[in-house]
Amino acid sequence: MKKDMICISCPMGCRISAEWGKENIITVTGNKCQRGDVYGKEEILSPRRVVTATLNINSSWLGRLPVMTTGTLPKEFIDSLLNKIYKFDLDVPIVRNDIIIKNISNTGIDLIATRSVRT
């Protein structure tokens, strides 16, 4: 089996192909770097994405705090993560890189603040 796709790991957007046989050994071609190889394999086995969103904070001047996952998250966990994010109401001060949710669905990935809000 063969699947053509576009690596989204960086703005280069290489056109890559993943091929696999009965043994489920996947070979990726067309990638310009190692990240493309990882992406191609993951995209077949379990696609993952970085999630960015904003959540409510009690700040005197800013309505929403931007947050981001520390790495890619398997797609099936995204909806439940978003639901959690939208229920938050955080108090300031918050420092950039503060962990908001630790170890999302036991993936080892955290959700962190991407901006500091002091007041």
Add this chain to the structure above:
Amino acid sequence: MKELKFDTLVIGGGSAGMAAALEVSKRGFSVAVVERENSMGGILNQCIHNGFGLHHFNEELSGPAYAEKFIDMVESSNIKVFLDMTVMDMEETGDMKYVYGMSGKTGMIKFCVKTVIFANGCRERNRGSIGTPGTRPSGVFTAGLAQRLVNMEGYIPGKECVIVGSGDIGLIMARRMTWVGAKVKAVIEIQPYPAGLTRNIVQCLNDFNIPLYLSHVVGDIHGKDRVESIDVIPLKNGVEQKDKSFNIICDSLLLAVGLVPDNELAQKIGISINPETNGPIVDRQLMTGKNGIFACGNVLHVHDLVDFVTEESERCGKYAADYMDGKTFSDQYRTVPGQNIKYLVPNFYSPHRDNKFYLRTMIVKNRAELIVSVNGKEIFSKKLKHIQPSEMISFSILEDTVGAEIISECRNNTLEVKIV
């Protein structure tokens, strides 16, 4: 009216303004930054997605995180920042410039400075500038405004939306709206190819099965008080196929139809504008037609990568400092965009210095070649793997690449760039 003296005043505290101010300050000059909003960072504050800083910081940051790294540097420097203050007007006498900043807290302040750096960004094209017909119900937003509402204020502009324009802002908003629970029914693009990065087509549209209609335009917008539906018309060879038009039910329309440098103030004081970029005409040192007035970032030409804004603006800051140190160069000649080039910045070069150029092409092509010539003689070429109008191209012509034998007193010594 209160008067304050500085060497340099920077208009706008976005990524461009901060990078330029830091360079001027490093050279020992006093700098003020005037920023209209209540924090620095500019447009980056609303771009909460990742994808910033890959070149400059070698890490993948969100827009606010990229901004914060610069805000921290500005705050630990001697730069004086005036937040919640808008530059309203400007005048010059001799070598001095007077800039008027207005703020609710302090009233009007008159800044007396030697150099001014325009770093006030761009604004969005709105419905008026694309001429979409139909009624004028509520529910029509520019995509950047919608992005600000969702990401900074927590207000969701609609439940079922259609996005017009497939540039990166439109694509990023398609994913963002989906992730806040809205249904994005379509992205409509007038061109036969998408305007944004392929990675954004994949992760913002394909991931959510959002249809992209290439070579389509919006016809009528229906709805009395609020948008209820829109007509979409396919194009064939640029001609509307009205008989093939179809209707999409939606309550909001996000217009991602482009950005234009915000040059009202510059024009008011008589700075000439390049009609291709809508930004000021600048020399090799990014100085406008007026001595001591510089421009960088989106107010000079619209950038798609913040890393390029930072690079250009740091240089701009250095040039402004050079100018105050008395280093200006009169040996400058024109640059012109040749075949397949939409625009070229800057508009002048110097054969005896390093010159950095940014340009946009008008064509989509794999394996292209960029060719630079002076007085008809080729002096530089570069192979390009893939080019498209939405991706800015940069190159440098280093000191003395243009040999003395090419420059001639009886020729105009214009540098021409083309892509074939």
